[in-house]
Each structure stands twice: as C-alpha cells, then as structure tokens.
Amino acid sequence: MSEQFEMVPGNSLITKTPEEGRQLAVKMARLVIKATQPDSAIREKLRPIYSEDAAMLISVGQVVATEFATIAAANNYWR
Amino acid sequence: MSEQFEMVPGNSLITKTPEEGRQLAVKMARLVIKATQPDSAIREKLRPIYSEDAAMLISVGQVVATEFATIAAANNYWR
Amino acid sequence: MSEQFEMVPGNSLITKTPEEGRQLAVKMARLVIKATQPDSAIREKLRPIYSEDAAMLISVGQVVATEFATIAAANNYWR
Amino acid sequence: MSEQFEMVPGNSLITKTPEEGRQLAVKMARLVIKATQPDSAIREKLRPIYSEDAAMLISVGQVVATEFATIAAANNYWR
Amino acid sequence: MSEQFEMVPGNSLITKTPEEGRQLAVKMARLVIKATQPDSAIREKLRPIYSEDAAMLISVGQVVATEFATIAAANNYWR
C-alpha cells in the first residue's frame, strides 16, 4: 500500500457542520480504496462497475454510513 | 462526485421525533447513492432492480439501520 | 417512497421490556422494506424468496440486530 | 410472523457472566430467524445449508457478534 | 448446538493488552462457528474454502473487527 497520500483529509475528524462531516465520510471511504488499489488506471476501470451496480451502490452506502457514525460521534453530533 | 446538492438535508441530525429521524435516515442513505452515481437516468434504471430484489431490499434496510443509529444517538434517542 | 405510513410505530423507541423492544426492531426493519418497495403485491412475491433462503434469513437477522442495538441503547438496556 | 414465542429469552439482556451473555446472543440470533420463518420444517431443511457453507457460517458469526455487542453493553461488560 | 465448550474463553472480556484482546476476538469469532457447526470433520473441510477465498477472508476480518470493538470497549480501550 502506498501511504504517501493522506487517508484522513486535514488529519482531523472535526468538521464545522454535518454536511462537511458527510463529505469527509465519503472521502475517507474512497481513500481506503485508493490505499488498497493504488493504480489509478485500475480504479478508473472499476468505477463504472460499482457505480452502475445496484448492490454495490448499496454497499458503498453502508461503508459511508459506518464512517459517518464515527465522524458524527467525534463531533458530538454537532449538537 | 457532484457535491452540489446537500448530503445531509437541513444540515442537521437533530429531528423533532423518531419518525422524522427515520425519514432522515432514509434520505441520507439515498443521497450517498446519488453522490456515487450522479446520473439520474442510471439511478432510475437501477431502482426497479434493487426494489424488486429481496437480498438488496434487506441490504437497504441494513444501511438505513446504520444511519438511524447515528441519528438516534444525536437526538439522545428522543427520550 | 410513500411516507404516508409510520416508519417508527408509536413514534417512540421507548418500550416497556426487551421483548417489546425486539418486536419493535423487527417491525422497523420491515417498514424500511415497505418504504423502499411500496407495492404490496411485489413484497408478497418476495417474502417466500427471503424466508426460504438461508443466506437472506441471516441477513434479516443482521438488520434486526442493528435496529435492536439502537432501541436497547434508547431504553438504557432496560436495566 | 408468529410472535407467540419469546424473542428475548427471560425478557432481559442481563446475564451473570460473559459466557451466558454469549449464549443469549446466539439464541436471540436464532429466534429472529424463527420469527421470519415460523415453519419448523423449512428451518430444518435450511439448517444443513448454512451450517455446511463457509460464507454463511461467517455471516452467522457477524450476527452473533452484533447481538453480543448490545448484550455486553447492557451488562456494562461484566467488569 | 453443543454448548458444552466455552464460547468466551476465560469467561471474561477483560485482557491485559490490546494484543490479547485481539486474540480473544479471533477466538470468540471461531467459537461461534464451532457452536453453529459442531462437527469438526465438516469444519476442517470448510477451513481451506474460506482461507483461500479473498471475499471470505475479508468477511472474517469484518467479524473479528466487530468482536474486537466490544472487547476494546470492555477494556476501556486499554488507555
């Protein structure tokens, strides 16, 4: 795995708003895939596969929900 | 990913009731799919696929349950 | 999605007993499926598919376990 | 769903030991399957299917782990 | 299910170190499989199936991560 890129953008889970927290969750989910498959050409080839497959889109949703749970707790749910 | 639409409607996890919290969970789950597949024509094509497939419907339920767990905690479970 | 029916029966996560909490978890899991597939004829057609498939029954168990975790926390585990 | 049987044996998440908590987790996982597929003849037919399939055994493990997390929290981890 | 063997080795979630906690997570994940499939001959036959299958190895990782989350919380994260 290449670890030469940031896996947690900004190196912090703290965001100003839930919206920014959600976007961080999406980015963190993608960066794990980048770390596991560093070859951007292969990633580009895989993108239409999962983005046009209903089951995989749901699975992406599951990962983002899990990342977001952590980020939301870190931010005390922006209460 | 297009991030030109809100991923957290209202930019808050706080809702008045569990019912509203549940509806927010459903919306947030859908908006991740929209972010991952911004082409509405493709999403429309995928909709009957997952909504008529027992396994995928269960997976949708899993995502919503995960989103709802976060929203419920944010609202201190509406106790 | 039709949102004309309650997704959280009683609009509360609070139950008198763990048993009632468990039944609420099962109902909430089903109501997400109803929200995603509002056509009762299609749902009836899908029911024997998942209820006679070992892998899908296990997945249903996963969803219920996740919903129950939230309900149990809401009720401070009925301690 | 038949709800004529207990879904939470003893109607409590509190157990004396982690071992008993683990056994409760296994039972609760099974009772959801029973609630979803009340026909014992069908359940008996499905049992060898999942108990001789590596992927399904792992999925059963996932459900039990999730149920156990809730039970362990309820018992303050038997500290 | 045979319940004649311990499902929680040592009947405690408390360990001295994160490393021991991780090993306990692995053992607990395996013991659920043993409880669901008590026949050691069948388990031996299944072992090469999941240990040489990329998807199943990832699923094993998911179960262990879930068990470890509980054990880590029980130990207050060994802080």
Added chain:
Amino acid sequence: MSEQFEMVPGNSLITKTPEEGRQLAVKMARLVIKATQPDSAIREKLRPIYSEDAAMLISVGQVVATEFATIAAANNYWR
C-alpha cells in the same frame, strides 16, 4: 493460526493523529487476514483478486471503517 506475529502493531490503540489511527486500522485489518491465512504465497495470490474487484474493495473499506471506529473512540476522536 500463527500467533507469532503482532496482531496489534505496537500493542496499543493510541495514536498521535487521526492519520496514524487510520493507518493502524488498515494494518489491523490486514493482520487478521494474515492470521487466518498464514501462508504468504496464498495471500500473494489472493491480493490481485480482491484489489481488482470492485465489490471486494468496498468490503475492505467496510472492515477498515469498523476497525477505525474502535481506534477513533480509543483516542477520544483526537478532539
């Protein structure tokens, strides 16, 4: 399982930063696979399989998200 290698590098969940916590999550996820499949030749053969498969990459993301949740809580979310 060979338990002759560390499953929790540094035998601690505490890290200086979220970025280091994320890298620990990735490593811990991999070490479970190593524990389950100790033969490095087989692991090398499996690597291109999951790293070029969209569904499996998403599943890897799910495992890492779960491990990270634990690590983030251990570090009080690096607030």
